[in-house]
Amino acid sequence: MSPARSAAEIAVFLLLVALLAGCGEEVAPPDLRQPAGWDDALRLPDAEDHDPAPDVVEVHLEAKAVELEVIPGLTTEVWTYNGMLPGPTLRAKKGDRVVVKVQNHLPEATTVHWHGLRVPATMDGTEHMQKPIEPGEGFEYSFEVHDAGTFWYHPHIRSSAQVGAGLYGAFIVEETAEEAPFGDDLLLVMSDISIEKDGSLAPADESGWFGDYFGREGSTVLVNGKILPTVAARAGVPQRWRVVNAARAHYLRFAVPGQPLVQIGGDGGLLERPLPVDEVTLVPGERAELYMLPVEGESVVLPLLDANRFHLPIEELPRELMRLDLVDEPPGHGAPPLPERLTEIASIGTTGARGQAVEFMEQGSPDGSVLGINGQTDGSLMLLAETNTVEVWTLTNTTNYDHPFHLHGFFFQVLDIDGAAPPVRAWRDTVNLVPGETVRIAIPFDDRAGMWMFHCHILDHADMGMMAMLHLMP
Numbered sequence: 001m002s003p004a005r006s007a008a009e010i011a012v013f014l015l016l017v018a019l020l021a022g023c024g025e026e027v028a029p030p031d032l033r034q035p036a037g038w039d040d041a042l043r044l045p046d047a048e049d050h051d052p053a054p055d056v057v058e059v060h061l062e063a064k065a066v067e068l069e070v071i072p073g074l075t076t077e078v079w080t081y082n083g084m085l086p087g088p089t090l091r092a093k094k095g096d097r098v099v100v101k102v103q104n105h106l107p108e109a110t111t112v113h114w115h116g117l118r119v120p121a122t123m124d125g126t127e128h129m130q131k132p133i134e135p136g137e138g139f140e141y142s143f144e145v146h147d148a149g150t151f152w153y154h155p156h157i158r159s160s161a162q163v164g165a166g167l168y169g170a171f172i173v174e175e176t177a178e179e180a181p182f183g184d185d186l187l188l189v190m191s192d193i194s195i196e197k198d199g200s201l202a203p204a205d206e207s208g209w210f211g212d213y214f215g216r217e218g219s220t221v222l223v224n225g226k227i228l229p230t231v232a233a234r235a236g237v238p239q240r241w242r243v244v245n246a247a248r249a250h251y252l253r254f255a256v257p258g259q260p261l262v263q264i265g266g267d268g269g270l271l272e273r274p275l276p277v278d279e280v281t282l283v284p285g286e287r288a289e290l291y292m293l294p295v296e297g298e299s300v301v302l303p304l305l306d307a308n309r310f311h312l313p314i315e316e317l318p319r320e321l322m323r324l325d326l327v328d329e330p331p332g333h334g335a336p337p338l339p340e341r342l343t344e345i346a347s348i349g350t351t352g353a354r355g356q357a358v359e360f361m362e363q364g365s366p367d368g369s370v371l372g373i374n375g376q377t378d379g380s381l382m383l384l385a386e387t388n389t390v391e392v393w394t395l396t397n398t399t400n401y402d403h404p405f406h407l408h409g410f411f412f413q414v415l416d417i418d419g420a421a422p423p424v425r426a427w428r429d430t431v432n433l434v435p436g437e438t439v440r441i442a443i444p445f446d447d448r449a450g451m452w453m454f455h456c457h458i459l460d461h462a463d464m465g466m467m468a469m470l471h472l473m474p
Contacts, residue, residue: 030334034184034239035327038232042224042322044170044187047088056099057092061112063133063155063167064105071220071227074199078166079106085225086189086246087153087169094148094176100141104133109157112141113408114171115285116151116267116429119143121450121472124408125156128451128469132157147411147427148175149269150242150287152189160216160248160459161204164193168246180339182264182291183238186231190282190321191246192218209368214310215249215458221304223322228301230323233294236332240264241290245282248459251307251402254321255279258297262338265289268411268427270343275424281307283404285457286430293335299325309402311435345425348413348442353390356383360397360405360433360456360466371399371456371466381468387447394440397433403466405439406430406457409448415440430457449474 051058066083067075081087092098104110109132113125121129123143133139151171155162170189194202194216206216223229233239242265245252255261255278263275267287280288303318362369363377370377385391392415395405411427417439431439455467 031332032183032237032335033234033332034237035232035234035329038184038234039186041226041229042186042188042231044086044089044189044224045084047082047090051099055093055095056097057090058099058101059088059090060101060103061087062103062105063110065107070193070222070225071195071199074195076195076199076201078193078201079162080166081169084169085166085222086191087167089169089187090153090171091174092145092172093174094145097142097144101138102133102141103138104135107135109134110155110162110167111139111157112153113156114141114143114151114153116149116287117143117171117173118146118409118411118446118448120448121409121452124450124452126408126451126453127157128453145173147269148173149265149267150187150244150289152244152246152287154246156453158204158463160463163246163248163459164204164216164218165201166193170242170244172242180342181238181336182240182289182338183293183335184240186239186241187224188241188243188322189224189246190222190243190252192221192250194218195220212460212464213369213371215460217250218247221250221319221321228320228322230325232325232327233292234327234329234332235294235296236335238291238293238335241292243280243282243288243290245284245286247284249284251281251283251309253279253281253305253307254302255305256292256302256324257300259292259294259300259324262291263288264291264338264342266426267429272343272345272425273341274338279305283402283430283432283457284459285404285406291338294326296331297326299323311401345413345427347425348390348444350390350392350415350442353392353442354385355392355394356385357394357396358383358405358454358468360395360399360403362399371461371464373455373466373468376468377465379465379467383468383470385445385470385472387445387449387472387474390442390444392440392442394438395431395433396438397435400435402435403433403461404430404457405433405454407443407452407454407470409452410443410445412441412443415442445472447474448472
């Protein structure tokens with residue numbers, strides 16, 4: 001090899017090295033770290049899993065009264081699961097077997113209803129399918145979880161009183177397949193409670209018939225059992241808010257001033273596609289999953305706005321819900337955009353589907369108006385349906401104010417409200433009924449025969465008689 005050729009080869013080699021070095025420059029990884037301690041004030045403890053099997057979750061829940069400082073400086077005896085307010089968060093993966101061993105150390109009977117979960121009828125926690133758990137007794141719930149999403153649990157005996165005293169908790173089912181990156185999870189269990197000046201709980205029957213008829217809203221609003229807690233955020237770093245309305249009667253309407261919100265999920269998991277929203281309204285029992293990608297700006301207090309469920313001409317002034325602390329740190333970078341489609345939700349074929357009508361109504365009585373469904377005000381109404389069929393229910397509300405319709409055990413799709421289709425397709429178990437509007441829903445029943453409850457999820461109304469049963473026959 002001649003010296004000239006050797007020099008040429010060396011020059012080419014050096015050029016290739018330079019080119020390869022340029023092509024192989026490392027790209028900085030996305031900077032998507034949340035601020036240190038960002039959710040310390042809000043994080044709820046998870047329930048301990050007592051079964052080492054990877055596809056089985058065994059949880060122990062003890063319903064008991066404990067003294068907690070809910071309002072600073074006051075000690076209040078509240079009813080809890082495992083001494084916590086809210087109760088511990090149950091977590092499982094889609095397809096897991098979940099076993100929950102419940103011990104009742106309350107002074108009265110109770111049950112546990114798995115709100116939104118498609119469990120067997122015998123596991124649904126209603127007196128029609130389960131013997132109540134008496135004081136000192138226990139019960140074992142066992143079921144598979146079929147859907148990823150944000151759910152919750154609460155009693156279904158004297159529901160208003162027991163939920164109002166503190167018995168509720170969240171249940172998160174995670175997807176086994178890979179999901180789009182929606183940010184770090186923040187669970188927000190929103191509720192309310194009424195506490196007297198001496199720290200005692202307000203009586204469960206406070207205001208008598210008036211409280212039953214209008215629904216009892218607690219004087220103190222709580223987020224994860226706390227008053228006006230703070231979550232920290234960093235511009236450019238997304239958070240996935242899983243929000244549960246666990247209040248017995250309170251409609252929760254809130255916004256995040258200065259920050260864009262996108263709803264990505266609801267009662268039954270992910271929506272079909274992202275839905276940008278200016279504010280969120282959740283009726284009792286309803287859930288929403290929100291994608292928040294903070295932009296630079298000021299720290300704010302989230303206002304709890306008047307949902308005006310009574311349709312009064314004057315709205316109440318906003319209350320304070322929680323704080324969003326935008327930290328003074330360099331903005332994060334590299335958050336991937338939300339996919340145009342979040343999940344596939346097939347429309348429900350309704351050709352030839354049987355129809356049924358459900359009317360939320362009221363009628364006068366010597367003791368004042370009472371509430372009911374289809375003319376029945378004592379909870380005795382029973383509708384019949386068959387397994388493995390599709391039905392279209394037409395829901396109306398002939399009272400003067402809103403009621404949330406909730407169906408146990410099954411998801412449905414809203415076909416239309418006064419003829420208008422919803423903006424995105426979603427699986428739901430709860431929908432608000434506005435006076436004078438007609439809501440049509442399609443329900444695909446599977447093979448889980450049994451007695452299933454449907455009712456107004458203002459729990460005082462359900463206890464008053466605005467509830468009924470669906471007998472799903474093989």
